[in-house]
Amino acid sequence: MSGTPSERLAAAGLTLPPVAAPVAAYVPAVRTGSYVYxxxxxxxxxxxxxxxxxxxxxxxxxxxxxxxRTAALNALAAAASVAGGLDAIKRIVKVTCxxxxxxxxxxQAQVANGASELLIEVLGDAGRHARSAVGMAVLPLDSPVEVELIAEVGD
Known part of the structure; x- marks a missing residue:
């Protein structure tokens, strides 16, 4: 895979969506040092x-x-919003689905593949990550899935 993450995203016919406004007392993403959660x-x-x-x-x-896959795209948008853009993301470290x-x-693992495959498509080998896929009784707003990630970012 060649090109930047932004170029691969565009080649896939995708754009980063606007970051969803929080519905409770939290922020969509936090950067600390070289990591975004x-x-x-x-x-x-x-x-x-x-x-x-x-x-x-x-x-x-x-x-x-x-x-x-859609939730992972939203997570990338949230990470990019505090990382300095999508191309500042150097590696996806961990995904929880x-x-x-x-x-x-x-x-659950097959469901989580939707998120993992999107991250690999956009970031190439830097999108390969550790992962947990966890079954839950219920999620916010009765959503079928929720995705969070940890990314390493550049300076």
Whole structure:
């Protein structure tokens, strides 16, 4: 993969969305030293949640993976907003993908792949990361997924 993250993002037909305004007492992202930590990002597009419900009970895993992709794009936007832009992100260190799951659903890792694949598409090898995919009873606003990340940034 060649080019900058911004160039790869554009080549994929994507743009960073506006950073979602917090709905409680937090900020979307914080930079400390060489790292950015994002708050959990939902699959919002044009200010609206793309879907609601539990994966494995009304939300198909493939649909949830697409939601995770959108949430990861929102997390990149939040990280870029405090890093000095997308191209200042040097590496994605860790991703946590929370999946609102029906009790018998065990495919959280496949849902999280939607987020991971987007990060690799945009950042190349620097997008490869450690990851946790966690099943949850419920997420904010009844979202099927929530994604947070830790990124290393340049000076």
């Amino acid at each position: 994002t708050s959990g990002q939902l699959p919002l597009a044009d200010g609206k949640l793309r879907g609601t419900g539990k994966v494995g009970d009304g939300v198909a895993p493939e649909e949830a993976a697409a939601f995770a 929370f999946v609102a799951s029906a009790p018998s659903f065990t495919g």
